[in-house]
Amino acid sequence: MERLLVVTAHGDDETLGAGGTIARLADEGVAVALLVLTDDDGSRTASGTGGGTKRVAAIEQAAGILGVKQVRVHGFGDNRLDTIGQLELNKVVEREVRQFEPDTVFAPSLADLNLDHQLVSRAARVAGRPGRSPVREIRCFEIRSATDAGEAAGLPTFHPACWQQLAEEHLDRKLQALRAYGVECEAWPSARSERGVRALAEYRGSQVGVPLAEAFELVRRVLP
Ligand SMILES: [Zn+2]
Secondary structure: OOEEEEEEOOOOHHHHHHHHHHHHHHHOOOEEEEEEEEOOOHHHOOOOOOOOHHHHHHHHHHHHHHOOOEEEEEEEOOOOHHHHOHHHHHHHHHHHHHHHOOOEEEEEOOOOOOHHHHHHHHHHHHHOOOOOOOOOEEEEEOOHHHHHHHHHOOOOOOOOOEEEEOOHHHHHHHHHHHHHOHHHOOOOOOOOOHHHHHHHHHHHHHHOOOOOEEEEEEEEEOOO
16 A cells, blocks of 8 residues: 545544554555545534534644645535535545545445445545546445444444554554544543544454454455
């Protein structure tokens, strides 16, 4: 892996889903770009208005902590990506793939209940389709609250096929990046709490006999 594009619906998805892995890969010299499709947190504020500039600043701060080199945030509305339409989302991600030329793409899982996540997951698959892009590998990460909600709603379960081992330092950077999002970092027993994030890393690690890990679904890998 030399060039990784992380595609997400919301700022914080990349941190919750793959923050430790991004930090580790960036340290190892992988060029990482982040594409976030929405720039507000409208669904979580009483007024229904978004975070706008504040949100973008948090995304950039978190990206800096994780070692992401390039950040692009689109101004679509939170939980309204269905009003944009799949085709338009595909085009946005395709444009990014054309410009950044990643060999690997990380995206949300289709197991997530959140519709924005599902739309972005599909757009990443379309943009990274074989023969039409340089993408050789697509992985999907889990975003606890959304993936858990999907499981509780009867969607197909998150089915990991890759485990990325993490050191304490990578988990620390993930937690530090999560703090950049402020309110998104909640109190235990929320899955978004620091304890919840650590518990998941320990659980995923223990599945494969290592102290800490993040798990991914493998959509496709083209071997040389
Ligand atoms: Zn999200």
